[in-house]
Amino acid sequence: MTISDDDKVILDGPAIEAEGLADWRVLLGVLHARFETGGFNAGVTLVQAIGAAADEMDHHPDVDLSYPRVDVRLSSHDVGGVTRRDVVLARAISEMASRLGATPAPSGTSALELALDTHDPAEIAPFWAAVLGYDLAGADEGTDLVDPFGRGPTIWFQRCEEHPAPHQRWHLDLRVPPEVVEERIAAARAAGGALVRDAEAPRFWVLADAQGNQVCLTTWQGRTHA
Template identity: 60%
Template sequence: MSHETETPPDPKRTLTELELAGERLPDWRMLIDRLHASFDTADFVAAVRLVDAIALAAEEMDHHPDLDLAYGRLDVRLISHDVGGVTSRDVALARTISKLARAAGVTPHPERTSVLELGLDTADEAEIRPFWAALLDYDTIEAWGEIQIRDATGRRPTIWFQPTQAHDVPRQRWHLDLRIPPEVVEDRIAAAVQAGGELVDDTHAPAFWVLVDPQGNRACLTTWQGRESP
């Protein structure tokens, strides 16, 4: 009498949102390209203890999460960076982290997980995409049939480009202010200019510099220098 064995999951295969919904991970939500969880802890020490427990488990599994630690709160993100999506490795680690969280007596809050994306209207995304990737030091990727620029850590918003008709330089309703260390400003400006942008105002430097992409969309690089103390 033969006995069939269940084929183990492929640790390199990315899982779809529907597949992840079937995994029944109540503490976790699949947002864009990774699993997110958020936990309330009694205090900072409790959060650190949970981080320590997660670190030990992650080392044992040879798969590591991204963690954001604050007083009384721990946010966790899971992605298999080698394949750019969520795999069975992330599911296994998610279950382990949830088990550790329950043992620590912390409270999950999956309802407050979120991912912010920014859409920029443009008639020619290829013209301005390099500027924004250089300015923000983002990676350029293809996802869902479109080119996006994305922060590799997942901490800052992804930017995608919304097709529109050609138009004059817009009167922007928002622009990006990016605070960076003073010692990297010159290199970041040079990269943005090399990518097709222009430095249009440095009269307030070193507090901030105003740059513009090839279609007139503005952004500011800012530092702590040149500002009055509050």
């Protein structure tokens, strides 16, 4: 597939809506679709068809296969948004799903963001990128931290007035392989964070960014159930 300049233009919400992609919803700059397949083998067949079409177009979506559905996410990573390439592939995927008897379920799609109030995003964004293993870009403007593997929720920073270290009503628990814990802790501390408590290690370690917001790194070790 030859990519033209038009294929690299990011489409806004109204432009995507005008394309009439009934099976798809645009969420946080990504096209999302869910197809109910009714069975695992039917889902495998649909995923194989999507893979063949994606290879032919040289444009590849993120696909999750489970029983009894297939979830698909489409965006153009080289420009950071939805382009004409995504629209063309979305139509092709919808046609394949219809031929294979899969039922579109766009109301089942969603995209989770976590917002953290802060008076200074630049002070704490590197910590959260380091401890979560996320990509850091533009956080000083209050924009997103993004999971490079497309699995975790987006983190964004909402500006507020300066306040003392918060008494959190919620925090993040991040389960990681045991062998990566020391590297994550070192990266988080180098990014301005602190190790708050390790008395319960290797079950979990408590870390905090420079403004006192806490996160736990957890592993299966020291637990009855993994």
